[in-house]
Amino acid sequence: MESLLVLHAVAAVCAPWLAARLGRASFFPLAVPPAAAFGYTVWLAVRGLPARESRPWAPVLGLELSFRADTLAVLMMALVTGVGALVLVYSVRYFGRGDDGLGRYGGAMVAFAGSMLGLVAADDLILLYVFWELTTVFSYLLIGYDPESRASRQAAMKALTVTTFGGLAMLAGFVLIGEAAGSYRISEIAARPPDAGPVALVLVLTGALAKSAIFPFSTWLPAAMAAPTPVSAYLHAAAMVKAGVYLVARLGPVFGDVMVWRTVAVPLGLVTMLLGGWRALRETDLKRLLAYGTVSQLGFLVALFGSGNQGAALAAVAMLLAHALFKASLFLVVGIVDHAAGTRELGELSGVGRRMPWVCAAAVLAGASMAGLPPLAGFVAKEAALEAFLEDPFALAGVVAGAALTAAYTLRFLWGAFAAKPGVAASEVHGTPAVMYVPAALLSVLGLLLAPLASSYAGAMSGYTGTFRDPGHETHLVLWAGFSLPLLLSAVALAAGVVLFLAGEPVARVGAALHAVDSSRLFWAVVRRLDRFAVQATGFVQRGSLPDYLVLALATTVGVGLFSVTYGGAPRLGLPVVAWQRLEQPIVAVLLIAAAVLALFTRAYIALAVVVGMTGYGAALLFLAHGSPDLALTQFLAETLSLVMFALVLRRLPIEPPRGRLRFRFRLALGLAVGVVATGGAMLAMSARTTRPVGELIGAAAERQGIRNIVSAIILDVRAWDTMGESAVLVVLTLGVTSLVFLRRTAYRIERVGTRARRDRGPHWLASTLPRGQWALAFEVVATLTFHTVLVLSVFLLFIGHSGVGGGFAGGIVAGLAITVRYLAGGRNELAAAVPMHAGVLMGVGLTLSTGTALAGLLFGRAALEMLATDVTVPLVGHLHLSTDLIFDLGVYVSVVGMVQDVLRGLGAELDRQIDAESES
Numbered sequence: 064m065e066s067l068l069v070l071h072a073v074a075a076v077c078a079p080w081l082a083a084r085l086g087r088a089s090f091f092p093l094a095v096p097p098a099a100a101f102g103y104t105v106w107l108a109v110r111g112l113p114a115r116e117s118r119p120w121a122p123v124l125g126l127e128l129s130f131r132a133d134t135l136a137v138l139m140m141a142l143v144t145g146v147g148a149l150v151l152v153y154s155v156r157y158f159g160r161g162d163d164g165l166g167r168y169g170g171a172m173v174a175f176a177g178s179m180l181g182l183v184a185a186d187d188l189i190l191l192y193v194f195w196e197l198t199t200v201f202s203y204l205l206i207g208y209d210p211e212s213r214a215s216r217q218a219a220m221k222a223l224t225v226t227t228f229g230g231l232a233m234l235a236g237f238v239l240i241g242e243a244a245g246s247y248r249i250s251e252i253a254a255r256p257p258d259a260g261p262v263a264l265v266l267v268l269t270g271a272l273a274k275s276a277i278f279p280f281s282t283w284l285p286a287a288m289a290a291p292t293p294v295s296a297y298l299h300a301a302a303m304v305k306a307g308v309y310l311v312a313r314l315g316p317v318f319g320d321v322m323v324w325r326t327v328a329v330p331l332g333l334v335t336m337l338l339g340g341w342r343a344l345r346e347t348d349l350k351r352l353l354a355y356g357t358v359s360q361l362g363f364l365v366a367l368f369g370s371g372n373q374g375a376a377l378a379a380v381a382m383l384l385a386h387a388l389f390k391a392s393l394f395l396v397v398g399i400v401d402h403a404a405g406t407r408e409l410g411e412l413s414g415v416g417r418r419m420p421w422v423c424a425a426a427v428l429a430g431a432s433m434a435g436l437p438p439l440a441g442f443v444a445k446e447a448a449l450e451a452f453l454e455d456p457f458a459l460a461g462v463v464a465g466a467a468l469t470a471a472y473t474l475r476f477l478w479g480a481f482a483a484k485p486g487v488a489a490s491e492v493h494g495t496p497a498v499m500y501v502p503a504a505l506l507s508v509l510g511l512l513l514a515p516l517a518s519s520y521a522g523a524m525s526g527y528t529g530t531f532r533d534p535g536h537e538t539h540l541v542l543w544a545g546f547s548l549p550l551l552l553s554a555v556a557l558a559a560g561v562v563l564f565l566a567g568e569p570v571a572r573v574g575a576a577l578h579a580v581d582s583s584r585l586f587w588a589v590v591r592r593l594d595r596f597a598v599q600a601t602g603f604v605q606r607g608s609l610p611d612y613l614v615l616a617l618a619t620t621v622g623v624g625l626f627s628v629t630y631g632g633a634p635r636l637g638l639p640v641v642a643w644q645r646l647e648q649p650i651v652a653v654l655l656i657a658a659a660v661l662a663l664f665t666r667a668y669i670a671l672a673v674v675v676g677m678t679g680y681g682a683a684l685l686f687l688a689h690g691s692p693d694l695a696l697t698q699f700l701a702e703t704l705s706l707v708m709f710a711l712v713l714r715r716l717p718i719e720p721p722r723g724r725l726r727f728r729f730r731l732a733l734g735l736a737v738g739v740v741a742t743g744g745a746m747l748a749m750s751a752r753t754t755r756p757v758g759e760l761i762g763a764a765a766e767r768q769g770i771r772n773i774v775s776a777i778i779l780d781v782r783a784w785d786t787m788g789e790s791a792v793l794v795v796l797t798l799g800v801t802s803l804v805f806l807r808r809t810a811y812r813i814e815r816v817g818t819r820a821r822r823d824r825g826p827h828w829l830a831s832t833l834p835r836g837q838w839a840l841a842f843e844v845v846a847t848l849t850f851h852t853v854l855v856l857s858v859f860l861l862f863i864g865h866s867g868v869g870g871g872f873a874g875g876i877v878a879g880l881a882i883t884v885r886y887l888a889g890g891r892n893e894l895a896a897a898v899p900m901h902a903g904v905l906m907g908v909g910l911t912l913s914t915g916t917a918l919a920g921l922l923f924g925r926a927a928l929e930m931l932a933t934d935v936t937v938p939l940v941g942h943l944h945l946s947t948d949l950i951f952d953l954g955v956y957v958s959v960v961g962m963v964q965d966v967l968r969g970l971g972a973e974l975d976r977q978i979d980a981e982s983e984s
Contacts, residue, residue, distance in 0.1 A: 071177025233270020275307030319371020328369020335362025340468025372535025470560025875959025905961025912954030
């Protein structure tokens, strides 16, 4: 399964390249992945079910890449892959030769097929959700195929909004079910159904109903007809909209006997069946007519699967197969008619059946199956559904009424597409290419060929239907069951459908008169009001004032703390409070408090930066007192670098800040409240410990492995992925900040300026460009004497990081401080000379090294982030222990150097240039 998913992904990536070279013929090779997956599905069915594949994904969280193919999954896999391959072949002649979007369409189509394949085969709720959202994204791209069309853009946005809302609700339901079951594996949940509660089931059903366009989420599917017809044939007949139906079917054996499940699924399914069928009778566009017909029959499927019994499930799997065959065929026929006649409007088409008899025959065959005429698969499924609901009068009446509407809009479709209409000129059509006709004809013929095999199909699907605990009414899948009540009801529905079709105009007028609310207008009205509210809320909160943002963040922190105490249970009294563990701690605490109080009364910016920096140094002393020299070193270095950056920025600010708008008492009260909440939260967390601290376990494991620096081992081994992500965040943050300051980032290098005439001192590697008022001989001497030594020290810290105090981050900061000292002593010329490479290149190289090393384990058949190590003997050097940890740390080192260089160029050299320009003017 994983290989097939990778094959789909590779084909999707290669689609633009194939389209550029082969044009629309590229759809032939793009059809290979779904065709191969169809062959694999057939092989699975022949070999025997169920089949399982599993690979650890996040073992600590209990997540796996787990796939399971049972009878229901194989049915859906066959539909997804088989119809997908045929639709891609059909697309070869549907699109024009010079269409600019062929690569985009082909890539999104194959990616969607792969995502849908993963969805129906997933045996893990979280994995299913991942594929679920992938189908949402790719359907958005396919529906919005024409970016210049406003209708396409709006339809894509509507589909994305509705289905994403449902997906998020479904995810919450999955979490509740998984936690209640103690497992997220679907097969285990089915074996031991948990008591997840009604809220979880309603949330899951919300996602399923939204995906399958069930009332009240039906509005997005008809709008999605703005997509190309092959997209409609695949996504809206055989694949995407079936995802919600599949989820109801998959969880039906688990929760089908729960009252809330049936109460939600069955009534909404029947209401959708009736509303969709009724609306289809008023449509004049063939695709929209079929779209509302799809909505109607999706409601039918949800009502069947949601009934939660074996009889209805048997009818549902029969209708699931029949619907995919006839509806995909009819959509493809619409594409043929539109391609040949240039229109899909019923009132403009006339006599098409005479000019395209074979296409008309395929449409009649598929339409007859949709209407439930014998001897076709749709008839078998409809008879089984009527039989399954014989003991439920409410549902039985709904199905009969829905079947009548289905027959009526089927006749309306066939008449509108192919009949000769009085007073309408015969439509001019051109020939139909074989690659367009064959897929449509094959799907419609399959509906005829599979009907006699109904009893064998029922036996094959018994592995799924037998998992329902409620047997329901005894139901059979047979082509002919003799004269019975379901047959009589079917005849009544067909007769009523003919009457509705013949009374087309009056029915349309009645429908228009009863149409009180336009769901599309209602949807966009809600969206506009949400947008307006968002703009107003943003304008109220985002005022462009940093103090306001800080007050809001701190007030939120206090509010969350108070809410947790109030509604999360009162804190335990008599908390064990330890005043201090070492003598150094109260001394440092007094210094920290003194610095904080001093900061309240400090007015000058530079003095305030120094005082605040003292609190950072105090925190470093606390780290050191607790036996964490790594953290202390990093804190010392980062605080020193921060002070330098503050000094660089403060050159462009007034000496004293303006008086704040907030009163001192308010700021003091807010600060004290935040301190109390933070301290109290920490004390509560520490007192809540019930097990042995993990640090003790890590220390023992590190000692057994010969690791002397536990902090470095945690950063590089245990949570290397987090370290890599944090490095990426820091890089992005640095680029963002310096981009705001660097107003004219047009070159990779800072332009050099003329150096001060000091030739009498001979060659000098530090040629200062500072004006005499800013140049200090002592500082230049210090920089000259320490620059290379500090760089060597930074490399030393890099190499010993895994066995001593140091590491890539600390080494990078030390190297950055050396560069900073050289810049401060010599100006921006020296900055350009010290690091001639562009900061973006350094950060990119650093991230590449870290990422490549993190994934190196995969190249050797191991897990990602698994570090490799070896011992080598180097002549004249001796024994060396080399590992990918060092390369990972080197990436961090280079990234940090690049960040420091970028900040110095943005906050230092560029500000220098601006100051010089202002002084010259």
